[in-house]
Amino acid sequence: MRSLICLAMGLAACQAATSSTEDPLLTPAASILQSNGTSTFNATQVGSTSNTLQFGVRTSVNNSTITINSIAYNCPDYTITATLPGYADRTCDTTCYVVCPAVVCTNDDYYFTAVFHPSVAASTSCVVTVNTDTGGSPTLTLYGTGTPPPIHVSASPGSINFGGVRVMTASTGVGVTISNSGGAAATINSVTASSGFSVTGNTGSHGLGAGASEGVTVTCNPMTTGALNGNLTISSNDPSTPTINIPLGCSGIDSALAISPSPAVLPTIRAGESESQTITVTNMGAAATSIQNVTLTGFDMVSAPPPGTMLAASGGATSVKVSYSPTAKGNVSGNLHIDYDNGKTIDTPIAAKAVTTSLSLTPDGDVELGPICIGQMHSQDFSLIAADEGSFKLTNVTMPDASTGFTLTAPTLPATVQGSAANTVKMALTAAPTTPGDINASFQITTDIPGATDPHMINLHMLGLTEGVNGPPMVDLGGNLINMTSLGQHVQISNCTSAPVTITSVNISGTDAADFAVVDQPMDLTIMPAESISWLVVLDPHSGGDKSAEFNAIFDGGTTVVPLIGEGLTDMLPSQDAGTNKSSYYACNVGSPSALFPIALAVGGLFVRRRRRTNRNG
Numbered sequence: 001m002r003s004l005i006c007l008a009m010g011l012a013a014c015q016a017a018t019s020s021t022e023d024p025l026l027t028p029a030a031s032i033l034q035s036n037g038t039s040t041f042n043a044t045q046v047g048s049t050s051n052t053l054q055f056g057v058r059t060s061v062n063n064s065t066i067t068i069n070s071i072a073y074n075c076p077d078y079t080i081t082a083t084l085p086g087y088a089d090r091t092c093d094t095t096c097y098v099v100c101p102a103v104v105c106t107n108d109d110y111y112f113t114a115v116f117h118p119s120v121a122a123s124t125s126c127v128v129t130v131n132t133d134t135g136g137s138p139t140l141t142l143y144g145t146g147t148p149p150p151i152h153v154s155a156s157p158g159s160i161n162f163g164g165v166r167v168m169t170a171s172t173g174v175g176v177t178i179s180n181s182g183g184a185a186a187t188i189n190s191v192t193a194s195s196g197f198s199v200t201g202n203t204g205s206h207g208l209g210a211g212a213s214e215g216v217t218v219t220c221n222p223m224t225t226g227a228l229n230g231n232l233t234i235s236s237n238d239p240s241t242p243t244i245n246i247p248l249g250c251s252g253i254d255s256a257l258a259i260s261p262s263p264a265v266l267p268t269i270r271a272g273e274s275e276s277q278t279i280t281v282t283n284m285g286a287a288a289t290s291i292q293n294v295t296l297t298g299f300d301m302v303s304a305p306p307p308g309t310m311l312a313a314s315g316g317a318t319s320v321k322v323s324y325s326p327t328a329k330g331n332v333s334g335n336l337h338i339d340y341d342n343g344k345t346i347d348t349p350i351a352a353k354a355v356t357t358s359l360s361l362t363p364d365g366d367v368e369l370g371p372i373c374i375g376q377m378h379s380q381d382f383s384l385i386a387a388d389e390g391s392f393k394l395t396n397v398t399m400p401d402a403s404t405g406f407t408l409t410a411p412t413l414p415a416t417v418q419g420s421a422a423n424t425v426k427m428a429l430t431a432a433p434t435t436p437g438d439i440n441a442s443f444q445i446t447t448d449i450p451g452a453t454d455p456h457m458i459n460l461h462m463l464g465l466t467e468g469v470n471g472p473p474m475v476d477l478g479g480n481l482i483n484m485t486s487l488g489q490h491v492q493i494s495n496c497t498s499a500p501v502t503i504t505s506v507n508i509s510g511t512d513a514a515d516f517a518v519v520d521q522p523m524d525l526t527i528m529p530a531e532s533i534s535w536l537v538v539l540d541p542h543s544g545g546d547k548s549a550e551f552n553a554i555f556d557g558g559t560t561v562v563p564l565i566g567e568g569l570t571d572m573l574p575s576q577d578a579g580t581n582k583s584s585y586y587a588c589n590v591g592s593p594s595a596l597f598p599i600a601l602a603v604g605g606l607f608v609r610r611r612r613r614t615n616r617n618g
Helices: 002-009 011-017 604-616
Strands: 030-034 053-059 064-072 078-081 086-092 104-108 110-116 123-132 139-147 153-156 160-166 174-180 186-193 197-200 206-208 213-220 226-236 243-253 257-260 275-283 289-297 300-303 309-311 317-324 330-340 344-355 359-362 366-373 378-386 392-398 406-409 415-417 425-431 437-447 456-465 468-470 475-481 489-496 501-509 516-520 532-539 545-555 558-569 585-587
Touching: 030 123, 053 064, 053 086, 078 123, 086 110, 110 139, 123 359, 153 226, 153 243, 160 174, 160 213, 160 344, 174 186, 186 197, 197 226, 213 226, 213 243, 257 330, 257 344, 275 309, 275 344, 289 300, 289 317, 309 317, 317 330, 317 344, 359 437, 359 456, 366 378, 366 425, 366 489, 378 415, 406 437, 425 456, 468 558, 475 489, 475 532, 489 545, 489 558, 501 516, 501 532, 516 545, 532 545
Parallel strands: 160 243, 366 456, 475 558
Antiparallel strands: 030 053, 053 110, 064 086, 064 123, 078 110, 086 104, 104 585, 123 139, 153 174, 174 213, 186 206, 186 226, 197 213, 226 243, 257 275, 275 317, 289 309, 289 330, 300 317, 330 344, 359 378, 378 425, 392 415, 392 437, 406 425, 437 456, 468 489, 489 532, 501 545, 516 532, 545 558
16 A cells, blocks of 8 residues: 555655654654563562563654663562663665665664563562663563472571570570471471570471471570580471581580670561661679670661670669671671670670561552443452562551542551562452543552652552444554464453353454455354453464454344454564664665564553553544
8 A cells, every 4th residue: 555655645755754764653762572471470489480471662653772770679489681771763765766665674683582480479560661772661571470389498597696694594596487388387486496405495306387487595504614516407398408407506605794685686577677786785693793894796886885884783774785787688697795894705696687678569550450331330340469578567558549430459557568478469440431531640659668768659540431333543563574363452341231242253354354364253143241352363464564454253133343453564573582673674664663573562552552542542
């Protein structure tokens, strides 16, 4: 069609027609491409790594280059691999020789990859933002489900140093957490400690449920001075690690001073927060004691007794206050050292742990509710978990504009979201359109996660349908190589009447009907009121250029027509190497670059909807 137009118009007009600077189908200029048609990883066992997904970035502006400066995400269970900065180019030859098919445009797209390595047995999500210099910041939501191993018993901390402990006394107890992150109940055969140490808690044979944890407490009890070493031993039916040994160590000392707690274990906190601990120093001797100096490693000293502080006999006491302000997750150890009575010393270990937390909302990012009949209602549940060790609180939910037809039911606030996906906080959304066409809204959630300064936004979309049997305004099959079959797109037909409707037949008609095909249909062709069924349609182009046809769903009383569009491509697939560019060509099609990626557009449907909405609103 464009060839004939260009031939009739002449060279000058053809050049003018092909020198458009921007494709009207795509805004903003940058879009994200999915090379395999999905952003959902295969289900992956906790501790393993998933299949790799590849994505691309394309510019929709002719004769332009965009720079990909960064790819931002905050999801510990996902990893993006990208070469940055990166570039996406689009070059169009606007010279028309005889007919327009001689005009060629080239897309050099930018590629990156993602993998999923779950740490929790739950469904999680990750919103990825691609930041560019001129093309906006398109987003992509990744989804993955972690599955539990059969049985997996673990324990923390990995070792315990009790430091100096006065002989014939017990140290401060240190907690050890025993966990089963497997999908089946484990059997703990025994929990024992070496001579000189003791363990209290559930130490005999017992079961530990799937996903459950329990604690035991360990102390050091030296009878004589000198080093004392041993192990806490946990025996279970874990096939991979039936025995866990946690090294234990302390030193029996003959000292007038007693330190409590010793060892000092600060409460676990999140990176970005602060915690303090007061340590008491008591003189247990029969004579007064003088403290000469107090030093600390690994932590910050808040306060300490000044040199020369005297502690009265039999109970005189002072205190040392220490603090911890981690900026990253991990374990930190330090030591409190006290010089007293002109040459005597005592030490106590100090330990702390920092964890991080990560908000995971399913679904997330741009959430599609699909076609909904006016006067009817669809629902969507949102599941919020902490996909890392740290817990957080959901503190506020900003509701969507009620006039849009979206209604959100939030939990009682603040709501605690426990670490490691230990619980799920639910929100329920209902979508009930009152007007036809594309309807968009959003809502925001705010948490107390350290460093999370901006509310987390979720964008919503639905298509309001009028009375009758309706289909989508358009289905875009994208671009595909000549004589190769594309990935399928669903054509959804909805019944917005008060009685069941039976589709008697479907067909594809129009100019390029032979380039499209129906490859799958629903088992039941009767559509109940306010329900939908769908057919899977593919593009199999036999020549290059724009393709258009109509999908016709015939029922007793009429025919629902859905426009189909696509494009035949005449060159190779893009490179599969992350971070590299490879040309993709098409003939006389500078007005439709949105369909060029030979597999699928991750957000193509969203962009098409935006284009239609813009037209409707003038």
